[in-house]
Amino acid sequence: MKDGWSGIYKTTRVLTVIMLVLIPIQILVFMLTDHPQDVNTWFSLFNRNPFLGLLHMDLLYLVNNIILGFIYLSIFLSLYESDRTLATAMLLLGMIGLVSYIPSNKAVEMFFLSREYAAADEAMQGILSSSAVTLLLGWKGTAYVTYYLLDAIALFLIAAAMFRSSTYSRAIASWALASAVFMTIPANFGTVGLVFSLLSLIPWYGFCVLFVRQLSRDTSGSPSQILE
Helix, strand or coil, X not given: CCHHHHHHHHHHHHXXXXXXXXXXXXXXXXXXXXXXXXXXXXXXXXXXCHHHHHHHCCHHHHHXXXXXXXXXXXXXXXXXXXXXXXXXXXXXXXXXHHHHHHHHCCHHHHHHHHHHHHHXXXXXXXXXXXXXXXXXXXXXXHHHHHHHHHXXXXXXXXXXXXXXXXXXXXXXXXXXXXXXXXXXXXXXCHHHHHHHHHHHHHHHHHHHXXXXXXXXXXXXXXXXXXXX
16 A cells, blocks of 8 residues: 555545444434335335335445445555455455445335335236335345355455454454454344344444544554554
8 A cells, every 4th residue: 555545544534434323323213113024014114204215225224335345445455565365355355245235225216116106006006016026025135145245255354364464453353353253144034134234233333433543543654654
């Protein structure tokens, strides 16, 4: 990494702070409001409160994953000189995972489908309901599972590279490792997957806090000074 990357680190720091704010909001939404269980309740929610419907369809999670791209890039730049193999593999798998996730999110499609459903006659509503079932299956389908598992592997690689690097502390590497362990079971794999996904947020939050602290240090110094 070179001094010229300080702008990337500063941007990542701000975006990671935003992520730290968004994660509790997403958790509160799921804790305080009912999550739709079928097509009809999804349509009802979107027509009653479109914004809440978008939140339940992981709109904030989509934003967080875009931010995650900056985090991966910054980690790659900070580790490239000390461990090029792990850093490159992490960035490649992590980015493939993120690219897989974006089309899997069906929040906007469901929003427009719900509006059409509300204005349609009974026959058309049946067709739109079938379309919504397909959307919901795709939402947590192959692309989502691919994203989840590739990002779990990326976190394992991050942890391994950080343990071997003098740039990062063992504490931040440990948080990354713990989060990776809990991400080995995708969130859509029943109750166990849901529990693991929630548990993974605890070490991930700790990782992000420490990561922001390191990025907040002197980004105008040499590469070794930036993330000591």
